[in-house]
Amino acid sequence: xxxxxxxxxxxxxxxxxxxxxxxxxxxxxxxxxxxxxxxxxxxxxxxxxxxxxxxxxxxxxxxxxxxxxxxxxxxxxxxxxxxxxxxxxxxxxxxxxxxxxxxxxxxxxxxxxxxxxxxxxxxxxxxxxxxxxxxxxxxxxxxxxxxxxxxxxxxxxxxxxxxxxxxxxxxxxxxxxxxxxxxxxxxxxxxxxxxxxxxxxxxxxxxxxxxxxxxxxxxxxxxxxxxxxxxxxxxxxxxxxxxxxxxxxxx
Amino acid sequence: xxxxxxxxxxxxxxxxxxxxxxxxxxxxxxxxxxxxxxxxxxxxxxxxxxxxxxxxxxxxxxxxxxxxxxxxxxxxxxxxxxxxxxxxxxxxxxxxxxxxxxxxxxxxxxxxxxxxxxxxxxxxxxxxxxxxxxxxxxxxxxxxxxxxxxxxxxxxxxxxxxxxxxxxxxxxxxxxxxxxxxxxxxxxxxxxxxxxxxxxxxxxxxxxxxxxxxxxxxxxxxxxxxxxxxxxxxxxxxxxxxxxxxxxxxxxxxxxxxxxxxxxxxxxxxxxxxxxxxxxxxxxxxxxxxxxxxxxxxxxxxxxxxxxxxxxxxxxxxxxxxxxxxxxxxxxxxxxxxxxxxxxxxxxxxxxxxxxxxxxxxxxxxxxxxxxxxxxxxxxxxxxxxxxxxxxxxxxxxxxxxxxxxxxxxxxxxxxxxxxxxxxxxxxxxxxxxxxxxxxxxxxxxxxxxxxxxxxxxxxxxxxxxxxxxxxxxxxxxxxxxxxxxxxxxxxxxxxxxxxxxxxxxxxxxxxxxxxxxxxx
Ligand SMILES: Nc1ncnc2c1ncn2[C@@H]1O[C@H](COP(=O)(O)OP(=O)(O)O)[C@@H](O)[C@H]1O
Ligand SMILES: [Mg+2]
Numbered sequence: 148x149x150x151x152x153x154x155x156x157x158x159x160x161x162x163x164x165x166x167x168x169x170x171x172x173x174x175x176x177x178x179x180x181x182x183x184x185x186x187x188x189x190x191x192x193x194x195x196x197x198x199x200x201x202x203x204x205x206x207x208x209x210x211x212x213x214x215x216x217x218x219x220x221x222x223x224x225x226x227x228x229x230x231x232x233x234x235x236x237x238x239x240x241x242x243x244x245x246x247x248x249x250x251x252x253x254x255x256x257x258x259x260x261x262x263x264x265x266x267x268x269x270x271x272x273x274x275x276x277x278x279x280x281x282x283x284x285x286x287x288x289x290x291x292x293x294x295x296x297x298x299x300x301x302x303x304x305x306x307x308x309x310x311x312x313x314x315x316x317x318x319x320x321x322x323x324x325x326x327x328x329x330x331x332x333x334x335x336x337x338x339x340x341x342x343x344x345x346x347x348x349x350x351x352x353x354x355x356x357x358x359x360x361x362x363x364x365x366x367x368x369x370x371x372x373x374x375x376x377x378x379x380x381x382x383x384x385x386x387x388x389x390x391x392x393x394x395x396x397x398x
Numbered sequence: 399x400x401x402x403x404x405x406x407x408x409x410x411x412x413x414x415x416x417x418x419x420x421x422x423x424x425x426x427x428x429x430x431x432x433x434x435x436x437x438x439x440x441x442x443x444x445x446x447x448x449x450x451x452x453x454x455x456x457x458x459x460x461x462x463x464x465x466x467x468x469x470x471x472x473x474x475x476x477x478x479x480x481x482x483x484x485x486x487x488x489x490x491x492x493x494x495x496x497x498x499x500x501x502x503x504x505x506x507x508x509x510x511x512x513x514x515x516x517x518x519x520x521x522x523x524x525x526x527x528x529x530x531x532x533x534x535x536x537x538x539x540x541x542x543x544x545x546x547x548x549x550x551x552x553x554x555x556x557x558x559x560x561x562x563x564x565x566x567x568x569x570x571x572x573x574x575x576x577x578x579x580x581x582x583x584x585x586x587x588x589x590x591x592x593x594x595x596x597x598x599x600x601x602x603x604x605x606x607x608x609x610x611x612x613x614x615x616x617x618x619x620x621x622x623x624x625x626x627x628x629x630x631x632x633x634x635x636x637x638x639x640x641x642x643x644x645x646x647x648x649x650x651x652x653x654x655x656x657x658x659x660x661x662x663x664x665x666x667x668x669x670x671x672x673x674x675x676x677x678x679x680x681x682x683x684x685x686x687x688x689x690x691x692x693x694x695x696x697x698x699x700x701x702x703x704x705x706x707x708x709x710x711x712x713x714x715x716x717x718x719x720x721x722x723x724x725x726x727x728x729x730x731x732x733x734x735x736x737x738x739x740x741x742x743x744x745x746x747x748x749x750x751x752x753x754x755x756x757x758x759x760x761x762x763x764x765x766x767x768x769x770x771x772x773x774x775x776x777x778x779x780x781x782x783x784x785x786x787x788x789x790x791x792x793x794x795x796x797x798x799x800x801x802x803x804x805x806x807x808x809x810x811x812x813x814x815x816x817x818x819x820x821x822x823x824x825x826x827x828x829x830x831x832x833x834x835x836x837x838x839x840x841x842x843x844x845x846x847x848x849x850x851x852x853x854x855x856x857x858x859x860x861x862x863x864x865x866x867x868x869x870x871x872x873x874x875x876x877x878x879x880x881x882x883x884x885x886x887x888x889x890x891x892x893x894x895x896x897x898x899x900x901x902x903x904x905x906x907x908x909x910x911x912x913x914x915x916x917x918x919x
Binding site: 195196197198200218219220221223228365 | 403523528529530531560561562563
């Protein structure tokens with residue numbers, strides 16, 4: 148089982164869009180795939196029209212394995228399942244404080260899912276909390292979408308510093324650029340300088356208004372508009388990522 | 399949607415479509431039609447129905463090969479497969495898990511296309527108030543060829559669950575059942591059987607071990623004829639497939655059937671008129687001989703990978719020419735033998751054999767003194783004799799067993815095994831099964847020993863006949879290495895012979911045999 152988190156301290160950078168599309172591509176090439184919506188806003192759940200069971204809450208999430216398993220829902224796409232986020236997730240960070248080893252919680256809670264899903268994606272909320280730390284431990288790869296601006300680069304640096312401080316494995320972190328607009332000089336310069344370099348994937352996701360329409364399609368872009376520029380870019384990104392994963396020794 | 403969830407099958411007598419079907423029924427979902435699909439469905443199984451016997455179906459549809467559990471219709475393996483091949487082996491499939499599952503079904507037998515049907519699949523998604531798919535319903539009909547049995551329901555409904563929506567699924571199933579056109583719950587097996595019926599394929603119609611139910615009171619002559627005729631059927635069943643070179647087991651089963659025939663003829667003395675008997679004995683021996691080279695080549699080619707792996711990596715590639723040579727010989731040999739199979743001589747011989755078995759035989763106290771003995775008496779006495787022979791010969795074997803001793807004992811064991819199988823229907827199945835299992839362990843030890851000896855000798859003589867050229871040096875050294883490796887393996891097997899024999903020659907086995915002799919029908 149490989150776990151991939153879409154993470155950034157910032158909101159609106161394309162975490163959800165990326166999680167949904169990459170998970171879809173994974174479900175096609177490495178079926179089946181699970182996407183865990185960890186953001187109480189429930190954006191990825193929304194894209195798949197999935198609402199959690201009435202009795203589902205952060206408490207069940209913290210109980211883990213069987214409780215999580217029972218609340219997984221099938222999306223409208225073959226081999227792609229989703230664990231919906233409940234609004235109660237907004238308290239996950241403080242509830243985690245009660246746990247003995249909060250950093251290890253998520254990792255342990257999804258252990259039993261590994262026979263079923265070769266790939267699990269986490270769509271994370273935009274903040275740095277105990278939940279994020281738990282995600283960092285549970286993930287094999289932490290994908291950080293960045294809009295190509297100097298400010299984004301700064302937050303990326305801050306994340307790396309945080310990892311070093313907490314003695315976490317920085318090799319897990321992979322940045323990639325999203326919402327790239329060629330007409331912007333700053334975008335061009337930053338992409339040129341960083342993409343494909345240390346800790347950055349080569350493939351960039353262009354700005355493409357089709358991505359915004361995912362809210363209307365209520366489906367991954369790669370499922371309904373596989374030939375638009377952003378979908379093609381996601382396909383390439385997924386392939387690059389697969390190569391990375393295959394060539395990295397597993398611990 | 400998750401495919402590992404178990405779909406439910408229903409049959410309905412109305413094929414006009416679901417919206418029509420649901421007319422007047424109050425369903426809390428909206429139905430969204432998907433484009434109508436017409437698909438070819440190809441069914442696969444081994445010649446001897448290995449998948450079916452394990453309650454599995456192998457179907458290729460929409461460029462996916464699926465391994466389906468017949469009992470509940472759930473998909474237990476799936477892999478992309480573009481074309482519909484005439485036959486394939488597990489290794490030919492892309493997806494690893496499916497490969498290993500197919501391998502547990504069959505390693506040597508190829509999966510053969512049994513037939514193809516044209517199906518129509520109409521799909522509707524059931525959507526809840528959020529427009530979320532909570533289940534899908536498929537209406538499957540077999541368009542062509544039509545199943546022969548007109549009573550079969552016209553359409554199969556498959557209700558596919560979506561994970562996390564069990565209540566919705568239940569509601570939908572209830573709605574289906576409340577409809578007048580609903581004609582009952584079925585299983586995937588029913589659907590699959592209808593498909594096989596449409597392509598005139600009869601599941602389980604071939605087995606390399608025909609199950610003849612003997613009557614204990616019949617004369618042994620009649621029973622022997624019955625056994626020989628059913629063995630002849632096996633011969634016929636395989637002969638047209640051997641030339642197609644699909645897998646090695648057609649020839650193998652064919653040879654076993656010949657050996658069985660010979661074994662009956664050899665062991666049942668005083669039953670058939672001696673002149674005819676010796677003529678047929680001779681003829682079947684020759685027929686068997688004609689296949690020896692082919693079988694040997696098959697065996698070496700099957701072992702190619704194992705042989706390679708017995709050598710250090712650097713020495714492996716020089717074996718290639720050996721296998722290429724073997725493949726060419728095999729091709730030639732197969733052509734010769736296929737020609738023989740198609741010949742008038744061959745056809746006539748088996749025809750005569752069949753007439754002989756079916757013809758009138760008037761027992762003659764001089765030439766066929768035992769013909770009228772009771773089948774069960776002969777069964778017990780011949781098994782007793784063969785068993786005692788194995789025990790006696792086995793106990794005589796020296797501390798370090800010699801090649802000759804082991805070769806001879808192997809043949810004794812085979813004879814016993816055939817007798818047990820011939821008369822199987824006369825004995826309590828469970829006891830017989832246990833006896834056979836005990837014998838099998840011993841046979842395995844002996845079989846491996848003899849195979850390793852034969853292979854070693856073959857390779858050694860191949861090596862001795864090799865031209866002394868510089869080019870042949872790497873090849874010769876690889877062959878030498880291989881002979882040594884096989885020699886070492888064989889000696890290990892030799893050392894374990896006495897343990898294998900001791901597990902056969904013991905109180906428990908003796909009790910089992912006695913039980914057989916006392917509890918036969
Ligand atoms: N490549 C892109 N091109 C255009 N719009 C995008 C792109 N990626 C994301 N968006 C839009 O930006 C907004 C924020 O994206 P989202 O994936 O929800 O970010 P996050 O999950 O990081 O908050 C959404 O409206 C989304 O449709
Ligand atoms: Mg989001």
